[in-house]
Amino acid sequence: MQAASAPEITSKSSFTTALSPVQLQLHCKVVRRNGQVTDFDGSKIQIAMAKAFLDVEGSQASGSARIHDTVRKLTEQVIEALLRRTPDGGMVHIEDIQDQVELALMRAGEHKVARSYVLYRAERARLRAEKESKSKKKGKKSENVIHVKSATGDLKPLDEDRLRKIIAEAVDGLEGVSAEQVMTATMRNLYDGISEKEVATALIISTRVMIDREPNYSQAAARMLMDSLRREALSFLEGQHTEATQHEMVELYAEVLKKTIQIGVKVERLADDLGRYDLAKLGAAIKPERDLQFTYLGLQTLYDRYFLHHDGVRFELPQVFFMRVAMGLAINEVEREDRAIEFYNLLSSFDFMSSTPTLFNAGTLRPQLSSCYLTTVPDHLEGIYDAIKDNALLSKYAGGLGNDWSRVRGMGAHIKGTNGKSQGVVPFLKVANDTAVAVNQGGKRKGAVCAYLETWHIDIEDFLELRKNTGDERRRTHDMNTANWIPDLFMKRVAAEAEWTLFSPDDAPDLHDLTGKAFEARYVEYEAKAARGDIKLFRKVPAVQLWRKMLGMIFETGHPWITFKDPCNVRYTNQHMGVVHSSNLCTEITLHTNDSEIAVCNLGSVNLTAHVNDGKLDVAKLERTVTTAMRMLDNVIDYNYYSVPQARKSNLRHRPVGMGIMGFQDALYKMNLAYASAEAVEFADQSMEAVSYFAIRASSNMAVERGKYPSYNGSLWSKGILPIDSLELLGEERGEYFIVDHTQTLDWDALRNQVKAQGMRNSNVMAIAPTATISNVCGVSQSIEPTYQNLFVKSNLSGEFTVINPYLVQDLKALGMWDEVMINDLKYFDGSLQPLDRVPDALKAKYATAFEIDARWLVEAASRRQKWIDQGQSLNLYMKEPNGTKLDNLYKLAWVRGLKTTYYLRTLGATGAEKTSSDDSSAANSVAGIKRAANLVSVGSEAPKACSLLDPECEACQ
Structure with missing residues (x-):
């Protein structure tokens, strides 16, 4: 097929006017060199670039389709780059x-064209300099006075002294940043008649565009943003000051705290109880200098999503925010001021951060502080719609949801009341999907729910296709996450290449509540009944075929996630109270559910980065952090607002919490370890062992002070079985397909005896959440994730932000390799060091990015953590070029290594999903193949990009 020819054009002017229009535009102003301001016009860039090509290639370029297309694409790239700024x-x-x-x-x-363009700019700059020099000799003034428009419309001269003062404060103590460069860049972006708000914006933008050259400009930009925040909040609070420098806030913060609480109560944003604290004591404990530790992304995220606001005005400053959250969490404490200060110090130092719902709602009129809710949906119409209603009520106040749908009868099942046939589970999932869209999380982030279905359900194949972009839209749920709830027996059938039987749950109702060997025995009985004809509605499929379809769908759509029923139940600490029927929205919570109990979990994360000093884990500091943090999490349970009674009943009866970690990758950088290394796996093991030890001990000590959780008797805890001990239970239930490390280094016998003697305050104490937003706030790497890229632009609900790896920059500086060439190389190669021959191999290994790491390392590290955790972990898996064989091996490895759940499959590529059913995977489907899964990963074809890494509406990306 011939390409369409370009229009015949013979002159430069006709060439530039015939260019196809650029689609991308910017809603911004352009500041010209003379200070005048004009509207942005993308076509001028297109014309200028076209002229540059003509100057180099001559008039023959005017008829070139290649030149037309190149100019258009390059112009769009320029506009996209400006849009990010x-x-x-x-x-x-x-x-x-x-x-x-x-x-x-x-x-x-286009080096020749670029060179011509550079020379042209240089010549124009020389001519302007000559003209300015002549003007100065004639006594003419070359500078224009800039007037700033106030909120009331008054004009006043720009206060350059204050501008310099703000910049000086912002760069103070930061290596590699220049106050003069910031001032020059800022002045260049100002014009006469500019508004006060635009001056602040120009200051921030002029700083943050330099982040890709020096990471410390991120902190400088954050400090400049602080100036805008102070002006907005102080003006609203109607005190003596409407603006203040950071230095002046040392004296003002105590008064600002008092006024914020008083006004927050007055405008009905805060609870009256906060006004009854000793605000003078709390104000004296505030540490204003902690405002200086934010990155720009962190502070902007706080401003956009967390600070209290009234009529669109944010009236909360960072240290007031942290104190307000601490006050909420300490509200039922006897010595509540002292506890509030203790909690404040933990939060404001970034040593630990509570989850997003806690930060949103602590101290407010409706303190819904819990992160996750798990429900099970019954098999009758009233119960189904009650469950959907519960979803709406829980989502309204920022709760993430996990729904177990395995009890709902399948398509074709008999409906006794009408003597008709059921349409199965899919139509109800569509309603649940639309409910999540309609009821977002308090207007602050998108409503989020995950549906779980067991692998023996007769609708499982339709369930697998819910996220496909083709097919009947009435049977698609594009906004809802989905997850497979897989029993061990299915994985054994896959290994044996045996058949698998699908049932409707109304014919096999007890499978839902059975696990391990009991499930296997009963399942075989149902298969025998089906063979005798006692069960009419069933279907047999090769287990390998269904497994391949699971992998094919996660390969193509990113869903359903792969989660394992039996590890979640056999190791469940409170299994005497019920069965774990699903996980939550992010696959880290594993708690039981039933018709009268909606499981609830309250989350927070320890910042591992802040607990690594001099290349070692600071165990003493970690102990202090975990002890205080466990108290904060336990306090959530009594203080929490429950929008449905089943959640309150469950939470007060079992009191589960989820202590997690974040900043794992940054901690490795500080220890000079590569993620893909045995040393990193050992660190994952030892750091999680310490967190587990201290969290369990803290909960046991609270049981002495506050009492055991009501359902403690009969739990694994009460039998002296700790999470590390429950590995043996899973090994006994599963048999040969269980290969995990059992190493331990701390005095677990002493802790085991302590728990048996004192009991536990909480049924569960650990879970590793994604921490996507709170890690941004703290300026550290997300959860247990490897680095996505060393240099990239991150999108979230607060906008787009340049993110550069500060540890990499530091190491490159030490080698004398951080220069313009390196910066441009990183941009060209999407933040990867691997193509750069001049970079040492050790550095390439240390800074290998997520898609450059063999995904087995992620599983191995997760397996070491899982042995210490009484719940689960949100484990994203990255694979640059997945195919059927590699996915087959990876997910089998996760099962063999004892993982309870996995989360998103992150992939890159562009070819069809049919490659997931490649014949190459047959060897790994055998019994021998599954035993070799821990040591086999093959190279294969590319896959589609199943999951966007930077989706601003994705829960995991937020």
Whole structure:
């Protein structure tokens, strides 16, 4: 097929006017060199670039389809780059635009055109300098006075002294940042008649565009953002000051805390109880200097999503925010001021961070602080719609949901009341999907729910296809997450290449509540009944075929996730009270559910980065952090607002909490360890062992002070079986397909005896959540994730942000390799060091990114953590070029290594999902193959991008 020819054009002017229009535009202003401001016009970039090509290639280029297409694409790239700098509008200087044009030409390999463009700019700069010099000799003034428009419309001269003061404060103590560069760049973006708000925006933008050259500019930009935050909050609080520097806040913060609480109560954002604290004592404990530790992304995220606001005005400052959360968590304490200060110090130091719902709602009129809710849906119409109603009520106040749908009868099952046939579970899942969209999380983030279905359910194949982009839209749920709830017996049938039988739950109702060997025995009985004809509605499929379809769907759509029923139940500490029927939205919570109990979990995460000093884990500090944090999490349970009674009943009866970790990758950097290394796996083991030990001990000590949780008797705890001990239970139930490390280094015998003597305050104490947003707030790597890229632009609900790996920059500086060439190479290679020959191999290994790491390392590290955790972990798996064989081996490895759940499959690539059923996977489907899964990963074809890494609406990306 011939490409369409370009229009015949013979002159430069006709060529530029005939260019196809650029689709991307910016809603911003362009500041010209003379200080004048004009609207942004993308076509001018297109024309300028076209002229550059004509100057180099001559008039013959005017009829070239290649040149037309190249100019259009490069112009769009320039505009996209500018859009990342000014996502919400604002101003951009003409020089910045020309810098981006130059960079785009270089990246595209158009070196001759780029050179011509550089020379042209240099010549124009020389002519302007000559003109300015002549003007100065004649006594003419070259500078214009800039007037700033106030909120009331008054004009006043720009206060350059204050601007310099703010910049000086922002760069103070930060290595590699220049106050003069920031001032020059800021002044270049100002114009006469600019508003006060735009001055603040220009200051921030002028700073944050330099983050990719020096990571410390991120902190400088955050400190400049603080100036805007202070002005907004102080003006609303109506005190003596409407603006203040960071230094002045040392004296003002105590008064600001008092006024914020008083006004928050007055405008009905905060509970009256907060006003009855000794606010003078709490104000004196505030540490204003902790405002200086934020990155720009962290502070902007707090501002956009967490701070209290009234009529669109944020009136909460960072240290007031942390104190307000601490006050909420200490509200039922006897010595509540002292406890509030203790909690504040933990939060504001970033040593530990509570989960997003806790940060949203602590101290408010409806303190819904819990993160996750798990429900089970009954098999009757009233119960199904009651469950959907519960979803809506729980989602309203920022709860993430996990629904077990395995009891709902399958398609074709008999309906006794109407003598008809059921339409199965899928139509009800569609209603649940639409409910999650309709009732978002308090208007603050998208409603989120995950549906779980057991592998023996007769609708399982339709369930697997819920997220497909083709087929009947009435049987698709594009907004709801889905997960397979897989019994061990199915995995054994896959290994043996045996058949698998699908049942409707109304014919096999007790399978839902059976696990391990009891499930296997009963399942075989149902198969015998089906063979005799006693069960009419069933279907047999090769287990391998169904497994391949599972992998094919997760390969193509990212869903359903792979989670394992039996490890979650056999190791469940409170199994005497019920069965775990599903996990939660992010697959880290494993708690039982029934018709009268909705499981609830309250989350928070220890920042491992803050507990590594001099290349070692600071165990003493970790102990202090975990002890205080466990008290904070336990306090959530009594203080929490419950929107449905089943949740309150369950939470007060069992009191589960989920202590997690974040900053694991950053901790490895500080220890000079590569993620893909045996040493990193050992650190995962030892750090989680310490967290587990201290969390269990803290809960046991609280049981002495506050009493055991009501359902303690009969639990594994009461029998002296700790999470590390429950590994033996799973090994006994499963048999040969269980290969895990049992190493331990701490005095577990002493702790075991302590728990048996004192009991436990909480039925469960650990779970590793994604921490996507709170890790941004703290400026550390997400959860247990490897680095996505060393240099990239992150999208979330607060906008787009340049993210650069500060540890990499530090190491490259030490080697004398951090320069413009390295910066441009990182941009060109998407933050990867691997193509750069001049970089040492050790550094390449240390800074290998998520898709450059063999995914087996992620599973191995997760397995070491899982042995210590009484719940689960949100484990994303990264695979650059997946195929059927590699996915088959990876997920079997996860099962063999004792993992309870997995989360998203993150992939890159562009080819069809049918490759997941490649014949190459047959060897790994055998019994021998599954035993070799721990040592086999093959190279295969590319896959589609099943899960976006930077989806601003994705729970895991937030």
